[in-house]
């Protein structure tokens with residue numbers, strides 16, 4: 001089941017790339033495995049997945065030691081400062097940085113452990129009350145401040161678009177993220193790259209790819225519905 005789903009998602013990404021003349025290699029598929037048990041992650045791994053996304057520190061801690069070491073773990077959920085120390089040397093990318101205080105803690109812990117940590121800045125593109133992330137206006141100042149910190153490197157932007165029935169409704173938001181990344185890039189800030197755009201989930205990843213996503217985060221479309229009970 002997981003294998004078939006993965007092939008389907010990969011084919012959809014390929015089709016979306018072809019539609020707009022992009023190379024499929026530009027897009028990394030992150031298998032969002034939150035709440036899912038180890039055997040399902042192993043199925044995805046055996047089918048070729050190497051990038052996994054989790055939104056809870058505890059779940060990364062539980063899964064990290066029992067799965068193959070060539071997996072790249074992505075922290076995609078809201079991160080509390082007091083938990084940074086547990087995952088700092090386990091994750092390949094933290095997608096959800098939305099404050100200077102969090103970035104400072106990441107920088108501190110990274111310096112302590114002598115690692116370099118890549119992060120994305122999370123933008124709440126539709127300004128939804130229920131979501132974390134900062135506004136487009138706030139992004140410039142926050143990025144300039146984070147850029148000065150040691151052992152932490154901004155690689156791009158992440159957004160969680162609204163939940164919609166019709167993915168076309170989110171096209172404008174993906175376009176705005178792409179435009180924002182170009183505006184930030186033009187500022188030529190030291191230690192800031194905009195090579196990663198993490199946007200698009202099960203409901204809208206094809207539209208996101210058409211609008212320039214370089215990472216899509218797909219959970220349900222690979223592992224099936226989540227059960228939170």
Ligand SMILES: *Cc1c(COP(=O)(O)O)cnc(C)c1O
Nearest residue numbers: 032055076201202217218219220
């Ligand atoms: C759960 C989650 C996803 C995956 O959502 P699906 O709709 O199941 O694909 C992607 N990004 C974030 C930040 C998530 O928390």
